[in-house]
Amino acid sequence: MTKSVDVVVVGAGLAGLSCAHVLSRRAVDVLVCEARDRVGGRTDSAVVDGETVDLGGQFLGPGQDRAYALAADLGIPVFPTHTDGFHLAEDAAGRIRRFRGLVPRLGALSLLDFAQAEARFERLARTVDVEAPWRSPRADLLDSQTLAVWIRRTLRTAGGRQLFTTATRLLWACEPSELSLLHALFYARAAGSLRTVMATENGAQQDLLDGGAHALAVGLADRLGDRIRLRAPVSRIAHGGDGATVTVESGDTIRARRVVVALPPALAGRITYDPPLPAARDSLTQRLAMGATIKCMIVYAEPFWRSAGLSGHALSLPGPVAALADSSSPSSPHGILTGVLEGATARHLGTRPAAERKSLVLAELTRLFGPQAAHPAAYIERDWTAEPYTRGAYAALFPPGTWTQHGPALRTPIGPIHWAGTETATHWYGYMDGAIRSGESAAAAINP
Amino acid sequence: MTKSVDVVVVGAGLAGLSCAHVLSRRAVDVLVCEARDRVGGRTDSAVVDGETVDLGGQFLGPGQDRAYALAADLGIPVFPTHTDGFHLAEDAAGRIRRFRGLVPRLGALSLLDFAQAEARFERLARTVDVEAPWRSPRADLLDSQTLAVWIRRTLRTAGGRQLFTTATRLLWACEPSELSLLHALFYARAAGSLRTVMATENGAQQDLLDGGAHALAVGLADRLGDRIRLRAPVSRIAHGGDGATVTVESGDTIRARRVVVALPPALAGRITYDPPLPAARDSLTQRLAMGATIKCMIVYAEPFWRSAGLSGHALSLPGPVAALADSSSPSSPHGILTGVLEGATARHLGTRPAAERKSLVLAELTRLFGPQAAHPAAYIERDWTAEPYTRGAYAALFPPGTWTQHGPALRTPIGPIHWAGTETATHWYGYMDGAIRSGESAAAAINP
Numbered sequence: 001m002t003k004s005v006d007v008v009v010v011g012a013g014l015a016g017l018s019c020a021h022v023l024s025r026r027a028v029d030v031l032v033c034e035a036r037d038r039v040g041g042r043t044d045s046a047v048v049d050g051e052t053v054d055l056g057g058q059f060l061g062p063g064q065d066r067a068y069a070l071a072a073d074l075g076i077p078v079f080p081t082h083t084d085g086f087h088l089a090e091d092a093a094g095r096i097r098r099f100r101g102l103v104p105r106l107g108a109l110s111l112l113d114f115a116q117a118e119a120r121f122e123r124l125a126r127t128v129d130v131e132a133p134w135r136s137p138r139a140d141l142l143d144s145q146t147l148a149v150w151i152r153r154t155l156r157t158a159g160g161r162q163l164f165t166t167a168t169r170l171l172w173a174c175e176p177s178e179l180s181l182l183h184a185l186f187y188a189r190a191a192g193s194l195r196t197v198m199a200t201e202n203g204a205q206q207d208l209l210d211g212g213a214h215a216l217a218v219g220l221a222d223r224l225g226d227r228i229r230l231r232a233p234v235s236r237i238a239h240g241g242d243g244a245t246v247t248v249e250s251g252d253t254i255r256a257r258r259v260v261v262a263l264p265p266a267l268a269g270r271i272t273y274d275p276p277l278p279a280a281r282d283s284l285t286q287r288l289a290m291g292a293t294i295k296c297m298i299v300y301a302e303p304f305w306r307s308a309g310l311s312g313h314a315l316s317l318p319g320p321v322a323a324l325a326d327s328s329s330p331s332s333p334h335g336i337l338t339g340v341l342e343g344a345t346a347r348h349l350g351t352r353p354a355a356e357r358k359s360l361v362l363a364e365l366t367r368l369f370g371p372q373a374a375h376p377a378a379y380i381e382r383d384w385t386a387e388p389y390t391r392g393a394y395a396a397l398f399p400p401g402t403w404t405q406h407g408p409a410l411r412t413p414i415g416p417i418h419w420a421g422t423e424t425a426t427h428w429y430g431y432m433d434g435a436i437r438s439g440e441s442a443a444a445a446i447n448p
Numbered sequence: 449m450t451k452s453v454d455v456v457v458v459g460a461g462l463a464g465l466s467c468a469h470v471l472s473r474r475a476v477d478v479l480v481c482e483a484r485d486r487v488g489g490r491t492d493s494a495v496v497d498g499e500t501v502d503l504g505g506q507f508l509g510p511g512q513d514r515a516y517a518l519a520a521d522l523g524i525p526v527f528p529t530h531t532d533g534f535h536l537a538e539d540a541a542g543r544i545r546r547f548r549g550l551v552p553r554l555g556a557l558s559l560l561d562f563a564q565a566e567a568r569f570e571r572l573a574r575t576v577d578v579e580a581p582w583r584s585p586r587a588d589l590l591d592s593q594t595l596a597v598w599i600r601r602t603l604r605t606a607g608g609r610q611l612f613t614t615a616t617r618l619l620w621a622c623e624p625s626e627l628s629l630l631h632a633l634f635y636a637r638a639a640g641s642l643r644t645v646m647a648t649e650n651g652a653q654q655d656l657l658d659g660g661a662h663a664l665a666v667g668l669a670d671r672l673g674d675r676i677r678l679r680a681p682v683s684r685i686a687h688g689g690d691g692a693t694v695t696v697e698s699g700d701t702i703r704a705r706r707v708v709v710a711l712p713p714a715l716a717g718r719i720t721y722d723p724p725l726p727a728a729r730d731s732l733t734q735r736l737a738m739g740a741t742i743k744c745m746i747v748y749a750e751p752f753w754r755s756a757g758l759s760g761h762a763l764s765l766p767g768p769v770a771a772l773a774d775s776s777s778p779s780s781p782h783g784i785l786t787g788v789l790e791g792a793t794a795r796h797l798g799t800r801p802a803a804e805r806k807s808l809v810l811a812e813l814t815r816l817f818g819p820q821a822a823h824p825a826a827y828i829e830r831d832w833t834a835e836p837y838t839r840g841a842y843a844a845l846f847p848p849g850t851w852t853q854h855g856p857a858l859r860t861p862i863g864p865i866h867w868a869g870t871e872t873a874t875h876w877y878g879y880m881d882g883a884i885r886s887g888e889s890a891a892a893a894i895n896p
Binding site: 140143145149152174175176177178179235249272276278279280282283286287288289290292344350351383385386391399400401402404405 | 588591592593594596597600622623624625626627683697714717718720724726727728730731734735736737738740791792795798799831833834836839840847848849850852853854
């Protein structure tokens with residue numbers, strides 16, 4: 001079967017859907033090919049105990065203008081993440097302390113150490129050119145080292161280093177050794193600052209969407225209707241001066257003037273291109289591996305922790321859940337906790353039986369919030385590294401030498417092929433907002 | 449069309465061919481699927497001006513027992529690389545100096561600096577467990593830093609650093625920022641030592657094969673005959689308890705009890721597996737990008753440099769050719785030079801017109817060897833990053849955090865699927881010898 005359209009969009013995540021949405025509003029004939037039987041990419045939801053919970057991207061925060069605008073456009077209410085009460089921090093020795101604000105009470109020296117490192121990081125981040133990180137002053141030096149080496153050099157206390165390492169795992173879902181310092185700086189800068197990406201209040205975790213963030217993708221898909229084809233993994237893109245022919249796994253082909261590949265770079269690199277892509281592009285996608293996250297959603301009959309004066313937010317060094325956040329909706333009686341397993345922990349526990357993982361998670365929650373935590377109304381999790389059509393989360397990680405040696409290929413179209421996805425965003429790289437921006441940018445480049 | 453065999457080998461490089469060769473000698477029914485219209489993978493040859501030249505892997509050296517054994521088995525004579533005479537070194541300022549031995553004359557301080565760094569590198573390399581680098585003492589520390597940071601810390605002189613950086617480009621075809629220190633140490637240790645991989649005499653560049661190294665693959669292919677299917681890129685491997693079904697791009701399928709995927713990890717990761725591979729394996733192949741090499745073979749009517757007392761071997765900091773080696777055969781009147789463009793240079797010049805690249809190469813040869821160098825009888829080059837069925841050379845590069853976080857997945861079979869290729873070798877990783885060993889190991893694992 002052969003069909004012909006103006007634009008094929010590959011991938012019905014927020015980037016692909018946003019792109020198609022803009023194009024279809026401009027009366028461009030667009031078709032979205034999605035490998036899965038659902039839309040949303042790195043956002044997804046499930047209904048458990050009558051409650052819709054987000055299995056992927058979830059929070060919004062100030063500066064994420066395109067995501068808020070989309071929520072408003074779709075009529076999805078936004079509410080602030082519940083933060084009243086004390087947060088908890090479990091240290092490496094298993095001691096649990098209460099704290100308020102962003103940084104747990106670790107002892108004065110560790111806190112000072114973390115603060116000076118954070119200040120240095122912010123100063124360095126402000127030197128990064130988010131449009132072209134490879135052109136930043138001292139880009140080569142910043143890109144020649146891992147974040148691990150920078151942490152070891154910059155922080156002097158064990159407590160401060162542990163905290164920065166935990167922050168790394170939470171922000172990028174990887175170990176500090178897997179990340180270029182330049183990428184970490186770029187990522188923070190693309191969101192505003194390190195403080196912004198770490199924070200709940202006035203930060204990237206400030207707000208939640210009523211009904212879940214996956215509703216953004218579902219709402220866009222409703223508008224696009226039959227312009228989306230599900231269960232249509234794209235295996236091949238033949239391209240030339242007059243357009244492209246996209247082949248899906250079933251063998252069907254679609255002719256188009258332009259193609260927007262809105263996939264994580266690692267997956268974009270697995271499509272067969274004919275002719276093969278230039279070395280610069282292929283060399284880049286060879287390097288952009290995804291972070292490792294298992295997200296756990298734990299639903300209770302009520303947010304019982306609040307009566308104990310607790311916020312539901314917690315950090316834990318022993319883990320396995322590195323951080324917990326209260327995700328309860330004001331419109332529901334349920335208490336909902338979001339927990340994330342990150343980096344090495346996600347990789348290790350991802351190979352264990354689900355029952356073992358759940359029992360380790362609930363054991364931690366019980367340590368933190370008491371015996372009531374052992375009996376949730378529902379427990380659901382998603383290992384994003386095991387998803388064949390995502391293969392990791394939150395986003396692609398640039399290892400050292402990649403922005404400076406291979407960065408220019410990230411957004412450069414190749415003939416009729418354009419690139420979208422949160423990894424191509426210059427603002428809010430790795431976030432839903434970045435995905436939306438990237439899709440809108442690709443649409444503007446095709447049909448200004 | 450469906451066929452049924454005992455074992456399908458994916459890839460007819462030296463690893464796949466060696467594996468199939470061993471299996472077929474044991475009367476195992478084997479079929480090799482090769483994407484290209486030729487065998488040899490990262491070895492290839494061309495006949496120019498009546499002379500067979502190697503466009504890929506070329507040299508053998510002591511310790512590469514399996515490669516020498518294969519050459520002997522196939523009746524391919526081996527001869528020592530010509531090294532008589534002075535080598536040349538062009539420094540950053542364009543000054544050309546003569547030298548003998550391994551290290552150019554850079555000034556006493558730089559030489560001492562390089563020597564102490566080399567000694568430290570060798571001591572560290574001896575601590576690496578080549579079977580399981582992640583189990584080496586201090587593996588986490590060694591894998592958390594780039595080779596670039598190690599060079600900056602360990603060497604004190606600009607000259608010494610330049611030399612170590614040049615050595616990095618020559619050995620791994622990348623910039624020092626792209627490589628984990630642990631991987632560099634592992635690589636040297638898997639070959640014996642850093643000295644071994646750098647050296648011509650008593651080192652990895654000691655010998656050449658009469659008729660070229662590609663003859664090893666051609667000889668194996670002759671023995672395997674119609675057990676090799678060319679122009680058969682494997683797009684899909686469905687696998688389960690009772691074997692696998694391999695689909696090639698034409699749509700043909702082959703049933704097999706076992707499959708040996710003998711491709712570079714980055715390309716192995718592009719095949720569609722059904723069911724999808726475990727996260728541990730996919731996460732690894734997402735990270736193992738290839739180095740960047742353009743190999744140039746320059747053929748002259750005679751080795752004219754010898755009459756000037758020169759060996760034909762040279763290093764150049766201004767480049768573009770980072771190193772030159774005399775590859776002339778004693779059985780031919782021709783003078784043949786091998787030149788390599790590496791890392792950032794290969795990436796940059798790979799985007800330029802071939803004529804421009806050739807003229808830059810010949811300009812350098814003329815600076816080094818005089819006006820006769822400007823008029824070769826033949827010039828031929830191969831950009832390995834542009835080859836869709838290799839996508840870089842010499843081998844996969846482990847960025848920081850990869851051996852320690854993802855290493856165990858490298859050689860672990862998944863159901864009926866086994867892995868081969870020089871990247872799975874514990875001895876001579878990245879070399880033809882490692883490829884042969886890996887194929888033989890895979891064959892032994894399947895049919896002991």
